[in-house]
Amino acid sequence: MGDFEELLSGVSDAIWAPMAYVVLGLGVAYSVATKGVQFRRIPDMLRQLREESGSDGGLSSFQALVLALASRVGVGSIAGVATAVSAGGPGALVWMAVTGLVGCTVGYAEATLSQTFKRQVQDEDRRNANEDIGGMPYYIKYGLKLPKVGALVAVLGVIGYGFVFPGLQVNTIAASAKLAFGLDSWIPAVFVTVLIALVIFGGTTRLVKVTQALVPVLAIGYLLLALAVIGINIGSVPAAVALIFQSAVGIHPVLGGIAGAAVAWGVRRAVFASSNGLGEATFAAAAARTSHPGKQGLVQTFSIYIDVLLICMATGLMMVVSGKYNVSDGSGGYLINNMPGVPVGANWVQEAIDTLVPGWGAGFIAVAVLLFGFTCLLAYFYVANSNLLYLLDGKSGHGWKTVLKVGTMAIVFFGSVVNAQLVWAAGDIGLGLIAWVNLICLVFLFPLVRKIYRDYERQRKLGLNPTFDPKALGIEGAEFWEHETEKSPAAVR
DSSP: OHHHHHHHHHHHHHHHTTHHHHHHHHHHHHHHHTTSHHHHTHHHHHHHHTOOOOSTTSBOHHHHHHHHHHHHSSGGGTHHHHHHHHHHOTTHHHHHHHHHHHHHHHHHHHHHHHHHTOEEEEETTEEEEEEEEOSHHHHHHHHSOOHHHHHHHHHHHHHHHHHTHHHHHHHHHHHHHHHHHOOOTHHHHHHHHHHHHHHHTTHHHHHHHHHHHHHHHHHHHHHHHHHHHHHHTGGGHHHHHHHHHHHHHTOOTTTGGGHHHHHHHHHHHHHHHHTTTTTTTHHHHHTBOOSOHHHHHHHHHHHHIIIIIIIIHHHHHHHHHHTOOEEEOSSSSEEEESSTTOOSSHHHHHHHHHTTSTTOHHHHHHHHHHHHHHHHHHHHHHHHHHHHHHHHTTOOOHHHHHHHHHHHHHHHHHTTTSOOHHHHHHHHHHHHHHHHHHHHHHHHTHHHHHHHHHHHHHHHHTTOOOOOOHHHHTOOSOHHHHHHHHHOGGGGO
16 A cells, blocks of 8 residues: 555656646746736726626626635645745745746636636526536637547546545544544534535525635634734744745855755745646636626636735744744755644644644634635535536536535545545546646637737727627637627627
8 A cells, every 4th residue: 555655646746746837937928928917907806806797697706706715725825835834945935926926827817718718507596597607628628629628627627626625625624623622533524514515505606605705704814813923923023034035045044055945845835725727716717797708817816816925925924933834954854943843734833823822723723724624615516516517518417416416525524534645646646637738728728818818908908898709809619708799799899
């Protein structure tokens, strides 16, 4: 078994190691092509968040944002940041921020394409409305004209997000609960399974309402706590900031030798924590009802800002200003060893919180992991269901939908009571393969994204509220928008 685990881990590393740099490189290319749209159009991002959906069947941009954040903001924004600091030093935080700022245009491209090639399907939870559905399989099929590749991605998406990845989240929830409160694994297993059942059997509307209520509260509450921790350690802030930047550029006397690791781990963790370029948030992006795909591209860019520049940075700064971190020398020793014997991960954040309220850290992190993990589970189910709807291609498929719901509940329960090491490795391989397909497709769809971006910019410069007419741009396969144009032809002139 040990050899098999080692084999899976090796395959996983080979798949994931170069991926972050591909996302960053693609982000640079999209940033140049869009003339830094992620910086120039921040006012448009904020304006779009205030827009209502305008009709039945679609979500508002804000609802789509929180649904995307449910999958982006998770355990990776806590434990993953600790891993980056451990391997690359505090300077990794700078490179996480740089990657978030530059690489977020990949998220812009994903969301724009998802909007462009989305479809409408009947949702059993909304009897008088159609639901907007889109994402990776849709723009692969209709944008690149590769339906078999789209179907393969959809099958992997149903299996991964419906029957594998949820178990990993609940395993982390159960481990945190055991550490903080001494609970047996089956107790959080039952609790979370019941909660998930109540939501997913209520349909998309209930799922969106729950995430819309939880995600903003979680994000704001976590940020306020981080500010409190930084405030209680305010005297250490100048030295911590100097350490972070000196470590990032390789001039710190102790950490200068691992500047390369700071870059490597900063880039990787920014991509992994935000799921940027991995296709995970494309399904939420497609659900918004707006007047131009470029609008939702900007909203999804903003969601990456929230995750990487706010949540991840808050986590890292908490640890550095409170001194609750170690830095590995890469050979089994330490360049900085502030916490001997404390394993890397959420425990470091617990220790940082304890500087604010002693003994409170473990319990808070356990609750935070539960809530972040729960909203992530909801997002996973939404992704799995969207992929299933793609495969059903307009058929009702009530039996398959029931199988997905029951299967999700089963993996949520059993995922917390079994050893997840093998499942983690297998899950990483599956997600990594999906991500590589998505990134390759984004390369080939580059001209199309640029065309849609230019159409948005042209209309904005004319002082118009941008609307989308695919036929005028020579774009085929955008069925939803063709129907919208037929219903309101004056809107696109």
